[in-house]
Amino acid sequence: MKPRFLWAITIVACSCASFFVGTRVGVYEFIKSDAQYKASIIAHEITALRGTRRDEMIQAKEVMLDGELANHGKYMESWLKWLWYSPYRDDRPIEYAANYRKEHPYELPNTSDPGESRNTSEYTREELEAFAQELRLGEIENRRLVRLVLKTYAQ
Numbered sequence: 001m002k003p004r005f006l007w008a009i010t011i012v013a014c015s016c017a018s019f020f021v022g023t024r025v026g027v028y029e030f031i032k033s034d035a036q037y038k039a040s041i042i043a044h045e046i047t048a049l050r051g052t053r054r055d056e057m058i059q060a061k062e063v064m065l066d067g068e069l070a071n072h073g074k075y076m077e078s079w080l081k082w083l084w085y086s087p088y089r090d091d092r093p094i095e096y097a098a099n100y101r102k103e104h105p106y107e108l109p110n111t112s113d114p115g116e117s118r119n120t121s122e123y124t125r126e127e128l129e130a131f132a133q134e135l136r137l138g139e140i141e142n143r144r145l146v147r148l149v150l151k152t153y154a155q
Contacts, residue, residue, distance in 0.1 A: 073145025098153035
């Protein structure tokens with residue numbers, strides 16, 4: 001009976017240690033593997049900013065900022081925040097982003113007309129309307145999450 005109990009304790013302890021090590025190491029490995037794509041995106045952004053597409057790049061960055069603010073709002077509401085616990089917490093980056101958004105509000109372009117999307121010929125009208133409805137619901141949720149972040153961090 002005692003050896004089984006010791007084996008069970010050992011297995012549980014090793015599983016817990018593996019889980020916590022995996023969540024920490026796995027994130028860093030993902031960041032390193034994702035770097036090639038981010039580098040390519042940054043190179044394209046620099047090229048666009050140097051060219052005549054500056055306004056398009058600013059619009060894309062505004063949309064990306066709202067997306068990241070919404071992601072932080074999801075993190076704020078998450079029950080799994082404890083997985084990424086860190087004794088060091090610096091709110092300055094999110095405060096800066098929230099203050100920027102508060103000072104420079106941005107309205108997303110209208111996506112309610114499914115016919116305005118590119119490459120729509122291969123979809124039925126019902127499929128396009130369902131897609132547009134999903135977009136509208138996603139925009140409502142993102143706005144709610146952005147408001148949550150602004151309420152918490154913007155001054």
